Amino acid sequence: TADALRPGQRPYAEIVAAAVTNDARHPTAPGAAGRGGTAPHPRPAAPAPRPDRTPPRSGRGPAPGGPAPDDRPPVEGDPLMRETAQPQSATDTTLTATVGFLYPGFSAEDDAPRMEGMLNEAGGSVRLPLVHTDIGTDAHEVGALLEMGSVARLVPGAAELREQGAQAVMWACTSASFVFGLEGARRQAAELAEAAGVPASSTSFAFADAVHAIGAGRVAVAATYPEDVAQLFAAFLRDSGIAVTGVRSAGIITAAEVGTWGYEEVLALARAGDDPGADAVLLPDTAMHTAAWVTALEEALAKPVLTAHQVTAWHGLRLVDRTVDCPALGTLFTTPG
Numbered sequence: 001t002a003d004a005l006r007p008g009q010r011p012y013a014e015i016v017a018a019a020v021t022n023d024a025r026h027p028t029a030p031g032a033a034g035r036g037g038t039a040p041h042p043r044p045a046a047p048a049p050r051p052d053r054t055p056p057r058s059g060r061g062p063a064p065g066g067p068a069p070d071d072r073p074p075v076e077g078d079p080l081m082r083e084t085a086q087p088q089s090a091t092d093t094t095l096t097a098t099v100g101f102l103y104p105g106f107s108a109e110d111d112a113p114r115m116e117g118m119l120n121e122a123g124g125s126v127r128l129p130l131v132h133t134d135i136g137t138d139a140h141e142v143g144a145l146l147e148m149g150s151v152a153r154l155v156p157g158a159a160e161l162r163e164q165g166a167q168a169v170m171w172a173c174t175s176a177s178f179v180f181g182l183e184g185a186r187r188q189a190a191e192l193a194e195a196a197g198v199p200a201s202s203t204s205f206a207f208a209d210a211v212h213a214i215g216a217g218r219v220a221v222a223a224t225y226p227e228d229v230a231q232l233f234a235a236f237l238r239d240s241g242i243a244v245t246g247v248r249s250a251g252i253i254t255a256a257e258v259g260t261w262g263y264e265e266v267l268a269l270a271r272a273g274d275d276p277g278a279d280a281v282l283l284p285d286t287a288m289h290t291a292a293w294v295t296a297l298e299e300a301l302a303k304p305v306l307t308a309h310q311v312t313a314w315h316g317l318r319l320v321d322r323t324v325d326c327p328a329l330g331t332l333f334t335t336p337g
Contacts, residue, residue, distance in 0.1 A: 100130070145229070167199075179229070222282065281306070
């Protein structure tokens with residue numbers, strides 16, 4: 001059962017207590033950049049832009065001025081360019097599935113319109129409006145994540161998404177949902193749904209449901225987070241009835257740094273975290289760009305790859321009873337049911 005400890009598994013309260021102690025020993029100033037450990041691989045230079053894998057805009061911080069403009073040169077056929085060139089009226093929701101994203105700060109938020117374009121290219125008739133939340137401190141540390149995911153910080157954005165016609169709301173953040181534990185994350189989603197007046201969930205539950213949907217009995221986790229936070233994600237998965245074969249931590253503290261990664265760095269992390277005994281590899285950070293690269297990652301690893309933005313969109317669409325067959329978003333979006 002979800003409450004039973006498996007061999008070698010530490011109690012959730014013990015993991016959190018150790019993580020909080022670690023936070024106290026290594027405080028991070030608001031907005032500070034840096035790592036909380038050693039990366040599992042050297043940081044290679046970003047790949048040269050290619051039409052099929054053009055690196056999205058990178059970098060972010062919780063700046064009050066909002067996200068920096070996308071300075072990528074337009075690429076013909078890029079789903080993001082198609083979506084932004086032809087915005088759809090928020091009032092036209094009769095046949096359109098509208099899933100609102102509550103997104104913490106600014107990092108890889110451009111993956112949402114990119115996925116919207118990809119899904120609509122596949123005939124999905126989908127809208128993925130996104131509202132930024134006030135994150136407080138940009139840090140993958142337990143104390144900061146508990147504050148980041150507090151319902152008080154999510155409610156204003158939920159109301160705004162409802163005004164934009166959202167039929168469901170997703171808290172598009174993995175770490176600031178699983179950090180509460182399974183029951184705490186359920187309470188978070190329930191309170192968010194009550195505030196929004198529509199069904200709501202989070203990226204953590206999206207991962208758990210996606211793993212079950214593709215029939216993966218055992219998974220490997222390749223996380224950008226520091227080790228203690230990465231282990232909390234593994235604990236959440238185990239409590240959701242999922243076997244975790246291993247956890248790889250990149251030890252990165254800030255989402256701002258994660259947002260600068262290109263395809264080669266994401267691929268290196270996925271390869272480092274892969275396990276021969278795993279049926280799928282999970283990349284659990286919505287601060288990391290992945291939407292344009294899911295199929296390439298799956299081809300490289302020869303198995304399903306689940307990424308934070310991908311599962312968030314998929315789970316949100318399930319909340320509004322919409323299924324879209326979209327091979328460009330990987331195995332998850334071509335699995336029946």
